[in-house]
Each structure stands twice: as C-alpha cells, then as structure tokens.
Amino acid sequence: MTQLTTSGGSGTTSSPASAEEVTAAPRSATPSLGTRIWRERYAYLMVVPGLVYFLLFHYLPLAGIVIAFQDYSPFLGFAGSRWVGFDNFLAFASDVDFAATIANTLVISGLQLLLAFPLPIALAVLLNSLLSERVKRLVQSVVYLPHFLSWVIVISVWQQVLGGAGAVSQALQAAGMDPLTVMSDPSTFKFLVTAQVIWKDTGWGTIIFFAAISGISSELYESAACDGASAWRQIWHVTLPALVPVISLLAILRLGDVLTVGFEQLLLQQPSVGAEAAQVLDTFTYFRGVRGNDWGIGAAAGLLKGIVGTALVLGANRIARRFELGGIL
Amino acid sequence: MERPHPLVTGLKAVVIVAIVVIMVCPLLTVVLTSFASPEAVLWFGVWPSSWTLSAYKSVLGGGIVTRAMTVSVAVTVIGTVASTAVTAMLAYGLTRTRHAPGLRGVLWLVLVSMLFSAGIIPNFLVVKSLGLVDSYAALILPTLVSAFNMVVMRSFFMEIPAEVLDAARIDGANEVRVFWSVVLPLSRPVMAVIALFYGVSYWNAFFNALIYLNTPTKWPVQLVLNQFVLQGSPLDQMENPDIGATAPQAVQMAVVVIATLPILLIYPFVQRHFTKGMMLGAVKG
Numbered sequence: 001m002t003q004l005t006t007s008g009g010s011g012t013t014s015s016p017a018s019a020e021e022v023t024a025a026p027r028s029a030t031p032s033l034g035t036r037i038w039r040e041r042y043a044y045l046m047v048v049p050g051l052v053y054f055l056l057f058h059y060l061p062l063a064g065i066v067i068a069f070q071d072y073s074p075f076l077g078f079a080g081s082r083w084v085g086f087d088n089f090l091a092f093a094s095d096v097d098f099a100a101t102i103a104n105t106l107v108i109s110g111l112q113l114l115l116a117f118p119l120p121i122a123l124a125v126l127l128n129s130l131l132s133e134r135v136k137r138l139v140q141s142v143v144y145l146p147h148f149l150s151w152v153i154v155i156s157v158w159q160q161v162l163g164g165a166g167a168v169s170q171a172l173q174a175a176g177m178d179p180l181t182v183m184s185d186p187s188t189f190k191f192l193v194t195a196q197v198i199w200k201d202t203g204w205g206t207i208i209f210f211a212a213i214s215g216i217s218s219e220l221y222e223s224a225a226c227d228g229a230s231a232w233r234q235i236w237h238v239t240l241p242a243l244v245p246v247i248s249l250l251a252i253l254r255l256g257d258v259l260t261v262g263f264e265q266l267l268l269q270q271p272s273v274g275a276e277a278a279q280v281l282d283t284f285t286y287f288r289g290v291r292g293n294d295w296g297i298g299a300a301a302g303l304l305k306g307i308v309g310t311a312l313v314l315g316a317n318r319i320a321r322r323f324e325l326g327g328i329l
Numbered sequence: 330m331e332r333p334h335p336l337v338t339g340l341k342a343v344v345i346v347a348i349v350v351i352m353v354c355p356l357l358t359v360v361l362t363s364f365a366s367p368e369a370v371l372w373f374g375v376w377p378s379s380w381t382l383s384a385y386k387s388v389l390g391g392g393i394v395t396r397a398m399t400v401s402v403a404v405t406v407i408g409t410v411a412s413t414a415v416t417a418m419l420a421y422g423l424t425r426t427r428h429a430p431g432l433r434g435v436l437w438l439v440l441v442s443m444l445f446s447a448g449i450i451p452n453f454l455v456v457k458s459l460g461l462v463d464s465y466a467a468l469i470l471p472t473l474v475s476a477f478n479m480v481v482m483r484s485f486f487m488e489i490p491a492e493v494l495d496a497a498r499i500d501g502a503n504e505v506r507v508f509w510s511v512v513l514p515l516s517r518p519v520m521a522v523i524a525l526f527y528g529v530s531y532w533n534a535f536f537n538a539l540i541y542l543n544t545p546t547k548w549p550v551q552l553v554l555n556q557f558v559l560q561g562s563p564l565d566q567m568e569n570p571d572i573g574a575t576a577p578q579a580v581q582m583a584v585v586v587i588a589t590l591p592i593l594l595i596y597p598f599v600q601r602h603f604t605k606g607m608m609l610g611a612v613k614g
C-alpha cells in the first residue's frame with residue numbers, strides 16, 4: 001500500500017491541475033508573483049502549522065547528527081563539545097556488544113522475512129476460498145484485532161499464556177510437569193519474537209492481498225474451471241500469478257527495511273532475556289545513548305543505521321521501479 | 330464451481346478453527362484471570378474457581394492506574410483532534426501546489442521526510458532543547474503529523490471535482506471557507522479513517538512517554554502496564570493499599586483489560602473504516 005499513496009500523490013497532482021493550466025496558460029498577462037501569493041494567502045496560512053511541525057521534528061533533528069562526531073556532553077552542548085572525528089564509530093565497531101547487535105538485527109529480520117512474510121498470502125488465499133461470506137467476515141474481524149493492540153498489551157497477554165507463571169505453566173505444574181521457560185529463554189528468543197509478530201500482524205497483512213485478489217477477473221476462474229482445473233490448480237495458475245507483483249513489491253520494500261526490527265517489542269522483552277539475545281541497533285542506541293549517557297556512541301550507531309537504512313529504502317524503490325512495480329516516491 | 334472435496338472442506342475447517350482459537354484464547358485467558366478471587370484456584374490455569382471484581386475495584390480505586398487512564402484518555406483525545414486538524418489543513422493547503430508558488434517545495438519536504446529519520450538521539454535532543462521534557466506536550470507534538478496520513482487525505486481531497494470548489498469560490502468564499510464548508514463535509518469518511526489511525530496510535534504510544542517523562546505520576550497507561558505487568562514492580566502500595574489483598578495476577582490482568590477496553594470499544598468502527606481506508610489506498614495506487 002505504500003506505493004499506492006505516494007504514487008497516487010504525485011499522479012494526482014498532475015491530472016486535475018493540468019485542466020487548470022489549459023485555462024490559465026493562454027492568458028497573456030500572467031499576474032505578478034506578489035499577486036499570486038496574495039491570492040493564495042489562506043492556502044499558505046493553512047500549511048504553516050504542518051510545515052513548522054515537519055521542520056521542527058523532522059529536519060531540525062538532522063543538525064543533531066553532528067554529535068556522532070563529538071565527545072558530546074549535555075552541559076557543553078553542540079558548540080562546546082569536543083570534535084572527535086570518527087572515534088565514536090570506531091568505538092561502536094569495537095564495542096563488546098557490536099557483533100551481537102548486528103547479528104541479532106539481521107537474524108531477526110531474516111526470520112521474519114522467511115516465516116512471517118509468506119503467511120498473510122496463505123491466509124488471504126485460504127479465507128478467499130471460503131464459500132460462506134459470514135464465516136469469512138467473522139474470521140477477518142478476529143485476525144485483524146491484535147494489530148490494534150499495543151506491544152505492551154500483546155506481550156502481557158503472551159506472558160499470561162506462555163510465561164513461567166502463565167496459564168499453560170500452571171496447567172503443566174498441576175499435571176506434575178515443569179513450567180514453560182519460552183518467555184525468558186535467550187536461545188529461542190528470536191523465534192518467540194517472530195511468533196509474536198505472526199500473531200499480531202498476519203491478519204492485518206492479508207488486507208493488501210485481498211485487494212489484489214478482488215481485482216482478479218472472475219472470467220479467469222470461469223475459463224479455468226471450464227478447462228477442468230481443480231480448486232488447487234485455480235489457486236496455483238490464476239490467484240498466485242496475479243499476486244506476484246504485490247508480493248515482489250512488498251518483499252523488496254521489506255528488504256529495504258531490514259535494519260528495522262520491532263523496537264518496542266525488543267525493548268520491552270530485553271530485561272527478561274538479556275542483551276546478548278535481544279540487543280538490536282535501535283535498542284543499542286537507546287540504552288547506550290539515552291540511558292547510558294554515551295551520547296556519541298549511541299548517535300553513531302543511530303546514524304549508521306539511518307544512512308544504511310535510507311540507502312536500502314532508496315535502492316529497494318529503484319529496484320521496484322525497474323520492475324515496474326511502483327515505488328514509494 | 331464444482332463442490333470441493335469433503336476432505337478439503339474438513340481440513341479447511343480445522344485450520345480456520347485452529348486460527349480462531351490461537352487468536353481468541355489468549356485474550357480470553359487474560360479476561361478470565363482478571364476475575365479470579367485471591368484464594369481462587371485456576372483450573373487448567375484459566376478458569377477461576379471463584380469470581381470477584383476486587384481486582385478492578387482496587388485498580389480503579391483512585392490509584393496510579395486511574396490516573397494513568399485519565400492521562401491516556403486526555404492525550405488521546407487532544408492529540409487526535411490536533412493531529413487530524415493540522416493534517417487536514419496541511420493536506421488541503423497542499424492541493425494548491427499549482428496555484429501557490431512554493432507549496433510544491435513544501436510537499437516535497439513532507440514526502441522526503443518519509444525516507445529518513447534523524448534517529449532517537451537527535452530527536453530527543455530537539456525535544457529537550459524545546460523544553461518539552463517531562464511535559465504532556467512531548468507525548469503529542471513529536472508525532473503530530475504523519476506524512477503517510479497527509480498523503481492519504483490529500484489524494485482524497487484531490488478527487489473532489491474542481492467545479493464544486495470553484496462554484497464556492499465564485500460565490501466569494503475564501504480558501505478557509507471552501508475548506509470548512511465544502512471540502513470537510515465531503516470528506517467525512519477519510520477524516521474518520523485518519524482520526525482513528527491517530528487515536529489508536531496515541532492510545533498505544535509507549536516510547537515517547539518512556540523517554541520524555543521522568544515523573545511516574547504523569548505516566549500514561551501503557552507505561553504503567555509495562556512497569557507493573559512486564560517488569561513486575563508492584564504498584565505503589567501507598568496508593569493502592571488493597572493490592573496486597575488481591576491475587577497480584579488478577580490485578581495485573583485487570584490492568585491489561587482496562588488498557589485494552591477502549592480499543593475493543595472502537596474496534597467495530599475501526600475495522601469497518603480502516604479496512605475501507607486501506608483498500609482505498611490500495612486501489613488508488
């Protein structure tokens with residue numbers, strides 16, 4: 001859906017305006033710049049609060065990037081802090097947590113791409129094959145729900161079911177067995193995180209595939225059925241091929257986001273499994289920078305992530321464009 | 330279409346039921362546990378042998394959870410109104426890019442901001458230097474406008490036929506008037522979708538409160554939930570003297586239920602509008 005909005009944005013700007021231009025262009029006396037601005041004064045006024053917001057909270061922080069190159073101290077500020085060149089980056093690269101942080105980020109991202117990414121496609125195809133519209137609606141409203149719950153709530157719920165004092169553990173103990181340890185086991189933590197993502201967002205992820213499926217002409221199915229194709233073969237030869245463009249686009253965009261893994265989800269669970277298993281780039285920045293007062297190193301890690309991440313997003317968009325799948329800009 | 334094989338139908342039914350059970354049972358467990366009385370035994374870890382409302386009474390008895398709920402409701406309401414208003418004004422102003430010199434640049438500024446983020450620390454320093462640390466404004470202002478929502482709204486506004494707007498302009502309405510009396514009434518569906526988007530995200534917001542608020546009494550409910558349920562630290566005994574008398578797990582789950590309730594209440598609307606909005610976005614592209 002990302003592609004849509006923005007390509008919609010740039011697409012729609014040109015179309016209605018061109019009609020306007022036809023009427024405006026032939027006039028020989030174009031009003032002066034001052035007149036044009038004055039005429040649109042209310043448009044400018046309406047834009048001001050939003051513009052101020054973007055400048056203050058999206059562009060002004062870019063100046064703060066300089067502290068990645070400083071031995072920053074909040075008391076001395078930008079101007080007073082000592083410049084240290086790339087020392088913060090070197091310190092980050094030789095940090096004891098560096099290898100684990102990078103590895104955790106990539107492994108969790110990879111697991112999610114491998115396990116969590118395909119499931120919405122399967123669920124959408126399955127739900128679409130249901131004959132009863134009512135059952136389909138009901139299942140949809142059940143599976144969309146967790147998307148709207150915060151991570152704090154989702155993890156509390158998981159804790160209550162699978163935690164050491166949770167429902168399953170209590171039942172196991174009543175039967176004389178050991179309680180579960182999955183919620184605090186570092187060795188399986190990455191799978192736990194992936195399972196939570198699956199539980200929370202698989203349902204929501206189906207929406208975009210439903211949109212794509214509803215765009216498939218029913219004639220295709222009818223002629224496939226006429227040729228004697230079974231339900232399975234119709235899915236294989238009609239539904240899935242029609243989904244390929246959406247699937248590729250989403251996969252490419254996801255790859256562009258490979259350094260971003262559920263920040264809050266990991267932040268919340270790090271105390272129970274330890275940093276060794278749960279430290280990713282974003283949590284490193286938070287714990288080192290904001291909590292540990294190691295502003296320079298935290299900012300360096302954040303900047304590294306920002307640069308590589310932006311490059312990946314731009315690259316992913318370029319690839320999506322090349323294959324004519326659309327893109328976000 | 331030919332009837333599918335009964336075996337296939339059966340298999341599908343099993344899968345569907347399994348999915349629904351996996352989604353619903355955890356939530357049900359939480360609700361049931363919250364009603365367990367202190368001396369109750371949970372059969373199979375789920376079904377309380379005796380029921381009570383004491384967990385809710387102690388949590389809502391004016392202690393830290395009650396205050397956190399008030400904070401969350403206020404931040405969500407004020408934030409949603411402010412965000413929706415600023416986003417709508419920006420989106421409408423930016424439909425005038427062809428007429429107002431310079432606005433195309435503003436549009437690009439907004440779109441490009443989706444590609445990068447300065448990062449946690451630079452954002453923190455800006456909020457700090459604006460003097461917003463430990464203020465409720467820090468829970469709203471840093472996330473006031475989402476570029477994505479602005480784009481959705483703007484493309485909706487662009488679909489309104491130009492003749493309708495021009496008719497109002499010929500009648501002497503200025504742009505503010507056109508926006509208020511023509512554009513907004515025609516855009517109720519998209520306004521509802523965007524307001525719901527903002528509402529849910531303000532209610533669920535956790536990180537901004539975590540880094541910007543130092544005073545626990547100012548915490549919204551998500552933060553209290555984290556501290557009390559996930560990190561396991563007790564709610565202030567002084568504030569909630571009854572807590573010792575209740576099964577702590579029931580109290581924890583009561584907080585979870587209370588924090589989830591607003592989402593559940595608006596969920597029917599959310600589902601209808603959000604999916605429509607998502608489809609809208611998807612089809613638009």
